[in-house]
Amino acid sequence: MKHIFSAFLRDEPRVLTRVTSLFARRGYNIDSLSVGATEQRGISRMTFIAEAPDYMADQIQRQLEKLEDVLKVVNHAHEKFVDRELVLLKVHVNPQTRLEIRMIAEDFRARNVDVGSKSYVFEVTGDEGKITAFIEQMRPFGIIETMRTGRVALSRGSNVDISSQVYEGSSNALEHPLADISAKA
Amino acid sequence: MTGSEALLKTLEAHGVKHIFGHPGGAIMPVYDALYDSPIQHILVRHEQGGGHAAEGYARATGGLGVCMATSGPGATNLVTALADAMLDSLPILAITGNVPSPLLGTDAFQEADITGITMPITKHNFLVRNADDISKTVAKAIQIALEGRPGPVLVDIPKDVQQAQTNAPITQPHAKAPRLEPNPETIAKAVALIQSAKQPVLVVGGGACDAAPQILEFAKKTGMPVITTLMGLGNYPASDKQWLGMPGMHGSVASNRAISQCDVLIGVGMRFDDRVTGKTSRFAKNAQIIHIDIDTAEHNKLIPAFIPIHSDSAAALEALTKQVSYLDTPEWWLKLEDWQARQPKRPSWGAAEAIKMISSKLNGNDIVVADVGQHQMLTAQLHPFEQPRKWSNSGGAGTMGFCLPAAMGAAVAIGAHDGGDAKGVRVVGIAGDGSSQMTIQELATLRKYDIPVKFAIINNGYLGMVRQWQEMFHSRRYSEVYLEDSNPDFPILASAYRIPGFAADNQADLEKAIEMWLSVDGPAVLEVRVPQEANVFPMVPAGKGLDEMLDDDPKFLETKALVPA
Ligand SMILES: Cc1ncc(C[n+]2csc(CCOP(=O)(O)OP(=O)(O)O)c2C)c(N)n1
Numbered sequence A: 001m002k003h004i005f006s007a008f009l010r011d012e013p014r015v016l017t018r019v020t021s022l023f024a025r026r027g028y029n030i031d032s033l034s035v036g037a038t039e040q041r042g043i044s045r046m047t048f049i050a051e052a053p054d055y056m057a058d059q060i061q062r063q064l065e066k067l068e069d070v071l072k073v074v075n076h077a078h079e080k081f082v083d084r085e086l087v088l089l090k091v092h093v094n095p096q097t098r099l100e101i102r103m104i105a106e107d108f109r110a111r112n113v114d115v116g117s118k119s120y121v122f123e124v125t126g127d128e129g130k131i132t133a134f135i136e137q138m139r140p141f142g143i144i145e146t147m148r149t150g151r152v153a154l155s156r157g158s159n160v161d162i163s164s165q166v167y168e169g170s171s172n173a174l175e176h177p178l179a180d181i182s183a184k185a
Numbered sequence B: 001m002t003g004s005e006a007l008l009k010t011l012e013a014h015g016v017k018h019i020f021g022h023p024g025g026a027i028m029p030v031y032d033a034l035y036d037s038p039i040q041h042i043l044v045r046h047e048q049g050g051g052h053a054a055e056g057y058a059r060a061t062g063g064l065g066v067c068m069a070t071s072g073p074g075a076t077n078l079v080t081a082l083a084d085a086m087l088d089s090l091p092i093l094a095i096t097g098n099v100p101s102p103l104l105g106t107d108a109f110q111e112a113d114i115t116g117i118t119m120p121i122t123k124h125n126f127l128v129r130n131a132d133d134i135s136k137t138v139a140k141a142i143q144i145a146l147e148g149r150p151g152p153v154l155v156d157i158p159k160d161v162q163q164a165q166t167n168a169p170i171t172q173p174h175a176k177a178p179r180l181e182p183n184p185e186t187i188a189k190a191v192a193l194i195q196s197a198k199q200p201v202l203v204v205g206g207g208a209c210d211a212a213p214q215i216l217e218f219a220k221k222t223g224m225p226v227i228t229t230l231m232g233l234g235n236y237p238a239s240d241k242q243w244l245g246m247p248g249m250h251g252s253v254a255s256n257r258a259i260s261q262c263d264v265l266i267g268v269g270m271r272f273d274d275r276v277t278g279k280t281s282r283f284a285k286n287a288q289i290i291h292i293d294i295d296t297a298e299h300n301k302l303i304p305a306f307i308p309i310h311s312d313s314a315a316a317l318e319a320l321t322k323q324v325s326y327l328d329t330p331e332w333w334l335k336l337e338d339w340q341a342r343q344p345k346r347p348s349w350g351a352a353e354a355i356k357m358i359s360s361k362l363n364g365n366d367i368v369v370a371d372v373g374q375h376q377m378l379t380a381q382l383h384p385f386e387q388p389r390k391w392s393n394s395g396g397a398g399t400m401g402f403c404l405p406a407a408m409g410a411a412v413a414i415g416a417h418d419g420g421d422a423k424g425v426r427v428v429g430i431a432g433d434g435s436s437q438m439t440i441q442e443l444a445t446l447r448k449y450d451i452p453v454k455f456a457i458i459n460n461g462y463l464g465m466v467r468q469w470q471e472m473f474h475s476r477r478y479s480e481v482y483l484e485d486s487n488p489d490f491p492i493l494a495s496a497y498r499i500p501g502f503a504a505d506n507q508a509d510l511e512k513a514i515e516m517w518l519s520v521d522g523p524a525v526l527e528v529r530v531p532q533e534a535n536v537f538p539m540v541p542a543g544k545g546l547d548e549m550l551d552d553d554p555k556f557l558e559t560k561a562l563v564p565a
């Protein structure tokens, strides 16, 4: 089963190396990983996806939480979440394909961010399925290159309103995930 | 104040009395400051020895052990000891010098990326880039090393940072975190399960070193049998009749049978290491497992726990003891007593007999440190450990060369080198002819500070444990394990270090030799020459279940010339 996690990291030198070296030495299978700054200074946030049975997902979470610079790890399997990925895709265009490519892009709400005479660069945001479908639709026209950010996720605030979106216990999706451990931060 | 002075002042503020170290170019400013410091530096002859000494020190006291090295090769020489401390959860602070900051990352002379290298074998590590940060970083490092599940922490300080001036205040020790108490609901569930048990067993590991009184109380109130792992030896008195011995690959018949047949197993401060469990699918097959550990990542890591308890081990045992009542299990005890009586047959003279004889001259207050190999397993099997922190060995890593420096660290920890006979506590090392030579240079350190370690070398002329596996699993193809043709004469080697050496190759001589050896005022070496091809039994062959244990050496069962041990 695929598990999607959020990890909160202290912005210290090598913190990413510590995390990825732990993944590597314990043999965890990580599909995607994406890191960025948060609204709090000194804390970054990482979304990562692991293919693992449930007991292994718990292990991944606990082993990571042992790292000094990892403040908290949340497994989003426990409640509903929103996830998004962004892809930049450069595709060949010519007078025959130009129109069709633009129509497909419109269907996907892709933004054309670079218009060349022989190529377009699109920016698409969406969940994993949408991104993959867009890439597949573009493939026949000749993809030059792509870059995906990897998925990023947040738990849904609506979990508080809709109890069926929460699988265990109650949701505290209206609080910052670090609210309970601000002391350690 | 310089960064170096800030470092030493911070250590002082944390009660550090000894540092095991070796100087070199990139740590010279600290050694200069050390010249005026009240902290005693013990000059080891190899940084690995300094690391193991810090481990022995930490294990004996429960406090912090400190080691120090220069950059590059000095720092990399610490690596084995740090890996060892990581696997055995020992609180070690390692301080390393590094090349000046502007040279970091340039392949400078004696540069090694020691924070990168030790990332997977330390609990945490730091590279300090500013002298103002030294004190708070060192205080943090000490806190991390000691809190929760202990472990080694390394602080790397570039030379220019050691030399730089700082006005930052000296950070005082952080307050100790409150004891982690168990969840009362989980305790209630565990109590119900324990109360339903017909064949219960308590398995105690090295994480329960500071819970010996609570273990005893729980065991006495429930009447439950107690097993102590290799790292947990001493956490329950071996003289008590509820003690079944050590589990695992060379565990006792009683321990391994009890684990295989129990219906409830309580693990306390232990991590189901593969040397303890054997094949996991056959481990405690009929049991529901309660697992008490302060490191929740150990829960369900290797063995699924029916009731994981995230807690300090003493706290959890106190909570359980309050609520449990006596378990009347006479049929279980009938079986247990039968198994307790089953001891492996051993030759009348050999390594086992020698170790038993040394052991018989010691008492429960003395500290015993083993190296790695057959002699280690025999010591674990045969020496009756009565109290915690009286036993030190390399359990998780199995690091040959651990014994001599770790024994030295333990002896310094109890003040044996400056108080003469520290409150009558002796420190005895038991090593092999192979292992001892990996760190034998520390005899010089014993001499230099007159550290009264009594160091025994059980000389079977072989890398015995490897030879045993070759005998059993490689059709006696003894590949590269023979030492006898090239071993030094150990008493002569000792005297080259100006340390008295004794030797014996039979029971009668050994008796006398042990007495002379133990009565030396200062360090002393004892070589015991024993027959070469003896094996350690019982044994669970690698990859087999505990229930597939071989109680006796098949090769001895064929011959009659045996006496029961
Ligand atoms: C540093 C290191 N290298 C290799 C080994 C593998 N090993 C385990 S036991 C052993 C033999 C130890 O020989 P000795 O010290 O003579 O002890 P004996 O088994 O003969 O009692 C070896 C080589 C190890 N544990 N550690």
Ligand SMILES: [Mg+2]
Pocket: B373, B432, B433, B434, B458, B459, B460, B461, B462, B463, B464
């Ligand atoms: Mg040997």
